[in-house]
Amino acid sequence: MEELEQGLLMQPWAWLQLAENSLLAKVFISKQGYALLVSDLQQVWHEQVDTSVVSQRAKELNKRLTAPPVAFLCHLDNLLRPLLKDAAHPSEATFSCDHVADALILRVRSELSGLPFYWNFHCILASPSLVSQHLIRPLMGMSLVLQCQVRELATLLHMKDLEIQDYQESGATLIRDRLKTEPFEENSFLEQFMIELKDIPIKTGDLAYWPGTLHTASVSFYHGRHWMLGSS
Numbered sequence: 001m002e003e004l005e006q007g008l009l010m011q012p013w014a015w016l017q018l019a020e021n022s023l024l025a026k027v028f029i030s031k032q033g034y035a036l037l038v039s040d041l042q043q044v045w046h047e048q049v050d051t052s053v054v055s056q057r058a059k060e061l062n063k064r065l066t067a068p069p070v071a072f073l074c075h076l077d078n079l080l081r082p083l084l085k086d087a088a089h090p091s092e093a094t095f096s097c098d099h100v101a102d103a104l105i106l107r108v109r110s111e112l113s114g115l116p117f118y119w120n121f122h123c124i125l126a127s128p129s130l131v132s133q134h135l136i137r138p139l140m141g142m143s144l145v146l147q148c149q150v151r152e153l154a155t156l157l158h159m160k161d162l163e164i165q166d167y168q169e170s171g172a173t174l175i176r177d178r179l180k181t182e183p184f185e186e187n188s189f190l191e192q193f194m195i196e197l198k199d200i201p202i203k204t205g206d207l208a209y210w211p212g213t214l215h216t217a218s219v220s221f222y223h224g225r226h227w228m229l230g231s232s
Contacts, residue, residue: 004028004048008035009134014084018095025084026134029077031070037134038104038123044131045104045123061118075112076119157184 007028016025016038024039033050049057051069058065058072079093093110106121126134161183174180 003030004033004035008037008048012084016084016095018097020096023097027080027084029073029080031073034073034076036106036121036123037126037130038106038121039135044126044135046126046130047121047123057120061120062112062115064115065112065117067112072112072119075110075117076108079108079110154184154186154189158186160184 007030008026011026011028013024013026016023021040024041025037027034027036031051033048033054035048036046038045051073054069054072058067058069083093083095093108096107098105098107102125104123106123108117108119108121110117
């Protein structure tokens with residue numbers, strides 16, 4: 001099952017648009033089974049199964065269909081992959097979800113070989129270590145990288161201000177007044193940045209940039225670039 005765990009870590013997060021709501025999801029499907037993570041930004045659910053579970057569930061949900069587990073896995077991959085890559089992509093399946101206690105059941109309905117095909121992903125609450133591995137540590141790593149970039153840019157701006165000051169003291173004048181800028185004040189900039197950051201609403205519709213950000217952070221963390229965060 002290590003292949004599924006590592007494969008899931010490398011997959012990008014994407015929005016799974018449902019009729020009732022939108023979920024953040026990532027999935028990895030191979031010949032050995034699949035691993036799925038789903039989140040509504042309040043909780044995170046997870047399911048990881050091998051071919052034996054796929055075979056048993058397929059028999060329970062699709063009594064008229066007879067095929068090896070690999071065929072069902074391939075079909076699920078064909079249904080989910082284009083949908084997660086492009087939310088506007090017209091899906092060949094219908095997705096819905098139900099909350100049962102702490103679990104989440106993601107239901108899929110489509111066709112396979114001209115017959116109805118049904119699948120239920122039975123997701124339980126993800127463990128704290130899994131949430132940390134796929135969300136918290138990548139985001140912390142990205143936050144540290146951004147902080148370093150802010151410091152580097154602040155240093156560069158200070159150097160530019162000193163360069164401009166040197167030009168002015170040498171007698172240089174600005175021909176176009178509209179290009180004139182005030183010296184960079186790092187403390188004022190950071191204070192304003194923190195004020196604006198607090199005002200950002202944490203809502204699904206306002207976080208369209210999350211999947212790409214999370215993927216970049218996850219891949220960077222996976223390759224060990226953020227050594228200060230420790231290993232999983």
